[in-house]
Each structure stands twice: as C-alpha cells, then as structure tokens.
Amino acid sequence: MTAASTRKPAGDQPANVRRRDREKTKAEILQIAFEEFAENGLLGANADAIAARAGITKRLIFYYFSSKEELFIAVLEMAYGRMRQAEESLHLETLAPEAAIRRLAEFTFDFHQDNPEFVRLVAIENIHRARHVARSETLQQMTRPIIGQIERVLAKGKDLRAIRPEVDAHALHATLNALSIFSVANRHTFEAQFRWDMSSPEAKARQRAEIAEVLWRYVRSDAASPAEDED
Amino acid sequence: MTAASTRKPAGDQPANVRRRDREKTKAEILQIAFEEFAENGLLGANADAIAARAGITKRLIFYYFSSKEELFIAVLEMAYGRMRQAEESLHLETLAPEAAIRRLAEFTFDFHQDNPEFVRLVAIENIHRARHVARSETLQQMTRPIIGQIERVLAKGKDLRAIRPEVDAHALHATLNALSIFSVANRHTFEAQFRWDMSSPEAKARQRAEIAEVLWRYVRSDAASPAEDED
DNA sequence: GCTTTAATTAACCTGATGGATAATTGCTGT
DNA sequence: ACAGCAATTATCCATCAGGTTAATTAAAGC
Numbered sequence: 001m002t003a004a005s006t007r008k009p010a011g012d013q014p015a016n017v018r019r020r021d022r023e024k025t026k027a028e029i030l031q032i033a034f035e036e037f038a039e040n041g042l043l044g045a046n047a048d049a050i051a052a053r054a055g056i057t058k059r060l061i062f063y064y065f066s067s068k069e070e071l072f073i074a075v076l077e078m079a080y081g082r083m084r085q086a087e088e089s090l091h092l093e094t095l096a097p098e099a100a101i102r103r104l105a106e107f108t109f110d111f112h113q114d115n116p117e118f119v120r121l122v123a124i125e126n127i128h129r130a131r132h133v134a135r136s137e138t139l140q141q142m143t144r145p146i147i148g149q150i151e152r153v154l155a156k157g158k159d160l161r162a163i164r165p166e167v168d169a170h171a172l173h174a175t176l177n178a179l180s181i182f183s184v185a186n187r188h189t190f191e192a193q194f195r196w197d198m199s200s201p202e203a204k205a206r207q208r209a210e211i212a213e214v215l216w217r218y219v220r221s222d223a224a225s226p227a228e229d230e231d
Numbered sequence: 232m233t234a235a236s237t238r239k240p241a242g243d244q245p246a247n248v249r250r251r252d253r254e255k256t257k258a259e260i261l262q263i264a265f266e267e268f269a270e271n272g273l274l275g276a277n278a279d280a281i282a283a284r285a286g287i288t289k290r291l292i293f294y295y296f297s298s299k300e301e302l303f304i305a306v307l308e309m310a311y312g313r314m315r316q317a318e319e320s321l322h323l324e325t326l327a328p329e330a331a332i333r334r335l336a337e338f339t340f341d342f343h344q345d346n347p348e349f350v351r352l353v354a355i356e357n358i359h360r361a362r363h364v365a366r367s368e369t370l371q372q373m374t375r376p377i378i379g380q381i382e383r384v385l386a387k388g389k390d391l392r393a394i395r396p397e398v399d400a401h402a403l404h405a406t407l408n409a410l411s412i413f414s415v416a417n418r419h420t421f422e423a424q425f426r427w428d429m430s431s432p433e434a435k436a437r438q439r440a441e442i443a444e445v446l447w448r449y450v451r452s453d454a455a456s457p458a459e460d461e462d
Numbered sequence: 463g464c465t466t467t468a469a470t471t472a473a474c475c476t477g478a479t480g481g482a483t484a485a486t487t488g489c490t491g492t
Numbered sequence: 493a494c495a496g497c498a499a500t501t502a503t504c505c506a507t508c509a510g511g512t513t514a515a516t517t518a519a520a521g522c
Contacts, residue, residue, distance in 0.1 A: 020469050020518055041358060043274040047510065057471050062511065064469095122420055123354055127272060130419030143424055170427055171441055177421075178413030179406065186412065188361035189353055193374055196401055210402055214449045251488060251499050278480065288501050293481065295499095 026064050028054050033061075034075045038117035041124050042072055073132045073139075076125060079118050080142055086111055087146045097157030101219055104150065105176055105212040112180040113204060119184040147173060157219070167219045175218065179211045257295050259285050264292075265306045269348035272355050273303055304363045304370070307356060310349050311373055317342055318377045328388030332450055335381065336407055336443040343411040344435060350415040378404060388450070398450045406449065410442045 032054045036045040047068060051058040065071035090107055092100040112119050125132060133139045150169040157163030187198045197203045263285045267276040278299060282289040296302035321338055323331040343350050356363060364370045381400040388394030418429045428434045 022469075025469080041272065041274065043272065046508090048508090058510085059472085059512085060470060068510065120358060122417065123358060126417050126419045127351060127354060127358070130423040133420055133423040140423065143426075147425070170425065171437075174413070174421065175410065175441070175445060177417070178409045181417065182405070182409030182413060185416075186353065186357050186408070188357045189364055190405065190408075192361040192364040192371065194378070194401065195374075206402075210406070214406060214445065217448045218445045253499075256499080277478090279478090289480085290482085290502085291500060299480070 022064075025054075025056065025060065029056070029061055029064060029071075030074060030078055033071050034079060034121070035117060037072060037075050037124065038120045042068075042128060069132065073136050076121065076132055077136060077138050077142075079121050080139060083111065083115075083118065084142060084144055087144060087149075090146075090149060092149050092153050093156075095153075097153065097160060097162040098216060098220070100153045100157070101163075101216050102212045104153070105215045106208055108176050109180045109183070109208050109211050112184050116184050119181055122181070123185050154219070161221055161223060163219045164221050172215070172219065176211070176215055179214065183207050183211075253295075256285075256287065256291065260287070260292055260295060260302075261305060261309055264302050265310060265352070266348060268303055268306050268355065269351045273299075273359060276303075300363065304367050307352065307363055308367060308369050308373075310352050311370060314342065314346075314349065315373060315375050318375060318380075321377075321380060323380050323384050324387075326384075328384065328391060328393040329447060329451070331384045331388070332394075332447050333443045335384070336446045337439055339407050340411045340414070340439050340442050343415050347415050350412055353412070354416050385450070392452055394450045395452050403446070403450065407442070407446055410445065414438050414442075 029050065033045070033050050036050050036053070040046070045068075047058050047061055051061055061071065065074055090104070092104055095103060147169055150173055154163055154167055154169055154172070158165050158167075183198060183204075190196060191198055198207065260281065264276070264281050267281050267284070271277070276299075278289050278292055282292055292302065296305055321335070323335055326334060378400055381404055385394055385398055385400055385403070389396050389398075414429060414435075421427060422429055429438065
C-alpha cells in the first residue's frame with residue numbers, strides 16, 4: 001500500500017499520511033507487536049506482518065527497537081506494566097479476611113480471563129525460560145506489589161484467627177496464579193481431550209467460584225471449621 | 232508386527248553403518264524429535280538438527296513422518312501415551328479417602344516435576360491452540376482413565392462422609408493439574424520476577440506438600456474430622 | 463527560505479529451513 | 493544368486509524472514 005496520495009486538510013490525522021510522531025509510532029508498533037507475539041510466539045511473529053498491520057515499513061521497527069528480541073522485551077514490559085496497573089486498583093486492606101481472599105481470587109481470575117494475550121505471552125516467555133525477563137532490569141524491578149497486599153491481608157486474617165498462621169503469601173500467590181493462568185493457558189488441550197467446556201460464560205463463572213472456594217478453604221483457620229491434625 | 236526381530240546380528244553393529252530397522256529408526260527419530268520440540272517449540276525445532284542428532288538424513292524424517300506437523304503429532308501421541316501409562320500404576324481404590332487424595336496429588340506433582348519436557352510440550356501445544364490434538368483421533372480417544380479413578384475415590388469419600396458431596400472429578404483434576412503444571416511451566420518467569428526458588432529439592436518438597444494440602448482441604452467434608460470419624 | 467536533523471521509505475542481502483528429486487544400497491524370500 | 497523392495501543418502505531448491513544500506517522527506521530552528 002502506497003502512502004502519501006490524498007492530502008486532507010487534516011483537522012484530524014488522515015490515516016494514509018505518515019505523521020512523524022515518535023511516541024505514537026512506537027506505541028502503535030508495541031501494541032501490534034504485542035498482539036502478534038501473543039498470537040504467534042517469538043519465532044512465529046513476523047516483522048513484515050507487524051509493519052504491514054501498523055502501516056509502516058519494517059525498517060521502522062528496527063529503527064525504534066533494535067532487534068526482534070528487544071521488541072519482545074519491550075512488549076513484555078508493557079504487558080506486565082498493565083497488569084501491575086490493574087493490581088493497583090485492588091484495595092484489599094479494608095475488607096474482612098474472607099471477603100479479601102475471595103476478592104483477590106476473583107480479581108486475579110478475571111484479569112487473566114480478560115487478557116488471554118497476556119497469558120499467552122507469559123507462556124511463551126516461559127518456553128524461552130524467561131531469558132528476556134532476566135535481561136530486563138525494568139521487568140525485574142517490576143516485582144509486583146501485590147505480594148505486599150497479600151501479606152497484609154494474611155497478617156490481618158491471622159490476627160483475627162480467621163486464617164491459619166502457616167499460610168505464606170508467596171505460596172498463596174503462586175497457587176492463585178496457577179489456577180487462574182491454567183484456566184486460560186491450558187484450556188485448549190483440556191477441552192480437546194476431555195470435551196470439557198472451559199470457555200463459555202457459565203463455565204467461567206463456575207471456575208471463578210471454584211477458585212475462590214479452593215483458596216479460601218486453603219487459608220481459613222481450622223478453628224472456624226473441622227478440627228484437624230496437621231503434619 | 233513386522234518380522235524385524237529375525238534379523239541376523241551381523242556381528243557387532245559398526246556405528247557408522249546404518250542398520251535398516253524401520254521401527255527402531257522411527258523410535259529414535261521420535262525420541263529425539265520429542266526432545267527438540269520440547270526444547271525449541273514447533274517452529275524452533277529443526278529437521279536438520281533432529282537428523283544430525285539421530286545420525287540419519289533429514290530425508291528419512293519426511294520418509295517416515297510426512298511433514299513436520301505430522302512428526303509433532305506423533306511426538307504428542309508418544310508423550311501423552313507415556314503419561315497415561317504412568318497413571319495406570321496408580322492404585323487409589325484401596326486407599327482411604329484422605330490417603331488417596333494425597334497420593335493422587337503427590338503422584339501428579341511428581342510426574343510433572345520428573346517430565347518437564349512433557350510439560351513444555353503441552354504448553355507449546357496450547358500456544359498452538361491444541362490444533363494437533365484436535366487433528367489426531369488417537370490423542371482424543373486417549374482421554375485419560377484417571378478421571379475414572381478420581382470419580383471412584385470421590386464416590387467412596389462421599390459415602391464415608393469424608394469428602395464434600397459437591398466436589399466434581401473434572402474440577403478436581405483441573406485444579407490438581409493447574410498446580411502441578413504451573414510449578415514446572417511457569418517456574419521461570421516466577422523465579423525471575425520474585426527471586427523465589429521453585430527448583431531446589433527443598434522448594435519442590437515444600438510445593439509438593441502444599442499442593443496435597445490445598446487439594447485435601449478443598450475436598451474434605453466440613454462436618455467430618457479427617458480421622459474418618461463417622462457420626 | 464535554507465539548513466539540519468530525525469522519521470520514514472524502498473530495495474537489497476543472506477542464512478536458514480522445510481521439503482522435493484533421484485540415486486543407492488542393504489535385506490529377504492525364492 | 494538375484495530380483496524386488498524398503499531403507500537410506502546426497503543434493504538441490506524455493507521461499508521466507510531478520511536485518512542492512514542508502515535514499516527521501518517532514519518538521520523545527522534560524
């Protein structure tokens with residue numbers, strides 16, 4: 001597609017005239033690269049395709065992001081940044097222990113359900129043994145403050161004897177992420193093998209409730225329920 | 232069954248003379264392709280590399296498996312077959328409910344820990360939206376009988392009032408798989424971001440216990456005590 | 463207006479890779 | 493011992509895709 005033919009007076013930006021806007025162009029590349037990487041993986045994603053979809057030349061991609069891997073890292077940074085931002089809107093501190101745990105579970109589940117591209121991206125990065133995360137200072141310092149929130153919820157819950165004292169924030173976070181991510185990431189093999197729907201709204205609602213239940217039953221104090229001898 | 236076993240030994244096999252053994256060659260290709268696919272993904276795996284490692288010509292790969300995708304399907308079939316085989320050695324029926332659940336949890340966790348290539352392969356297949364599983368009759372009929380085992384454990388547990396009546400076998404299986412797979416598949420991003428070890432023997436032991444705990448606390452009846460106290 | 467700089471484009475290069483063609487060679491039954 | 497066939501090899505090829513070289517052009521400053 002050739003650009004630069006019709007020249008509109010441009011109250012708004014005409015789509016076919018290349019506006020020289022560094023930041024906007026970079027952002028567009030990033031967003032489309034995000035989608036392409038999530039869809040096709042690090043190797044499968046294609047610079048020509050990204051350029052075509054962004055309406056720019058391939059060269060421009062390498063101009064702003066020096067290599068495919070650098071672009072991938074930038075995409076990861078953006079994707080993780082969005083999650084982090086979403087997590088900031090969670091305010092668990094004000095809630096009672098059970099409500100806080102359930103809200104945390106449902107929020108995490110919802111986020112992954114709503115952002116399957118992000119889940120795919122994380123899976124892809126894990127296939128590559130997280131070598132891009134390892135290479136990015138930004139991504140490592142981006143260690144999510146969600147752990148802090150969880151710790152506070154647990155502390156409060158333990159104080160109130162609603163939550164078992166042994167429960168660890170990291171472990172809880174891992175468990176919750178495992179359940180939430182799995183229901184998006186491994187949906188396909190599961191559905192194909194068990195003919196078990198994981199994608200319909202009803203199925204999702206069921207899983208959402210299930211995960212909250214698993215989590216709460218895991219953390220809640222035994223005193224509030226059956227007596228039990230621990231290992 | 233081919234008459235391959237009637238081959239005369241021809242002395243000792245010189246390493247550089249290709250032994251004409253259809254089944255053996257196919258099996259070798261499969262095993263090496265399994266490793267290469269698990270390591271590098273569907274696109275990343277390289278036919279030349281597989282051939283080189285197997286000590287054969289690339290052409291031979293396409294002779295036995297008509298395309299790369301077919302080879303990948305064959306690899307999936309082999310890998311899932313192995314898991315299924317392992318699952319057969321589980322005998323949960325004889326155990327008491329809690330013991331059965333814990334054994335199931337630990338077995339599943341161990342299997343994934345011991346077969347990270349399998350876990351990677353499943354992740355890769357999910358990135359491809361399980362289109363190869365969908366294409367293979369074999370893989371779909373290979374629906375694992377583990378579900379049956381779980382159902383029997385749950386039925387017995389419910390009978391004894393040790394397990395809640397609402398617990399579903401599929402959901403339980405999904406939960407367990409989520410936790411087990413996650414601790415292998417998403418280990419890398421997790422470790423990189425949280426500087427949290429998931430790979431050392433101690434960490435694995437901790438996770439193993441954790442998962443059994445999560446599972447049991449999820450299924451156990453609210454009324455009954457864990458010591459199978461019938462009222 | 464002219465210069466300078468930075469954003470953008472067009473065209474090219476090159477290594478890799480899946481797959482194809484065709485020749486060859488070892489096994490097995492007769 | 494030899495034909496026939498199946499297993500295996502050596503080579504070639506077209507295409508794709510990441511990255512590069514060099515020219516072009518929009519905008520900001522003087």
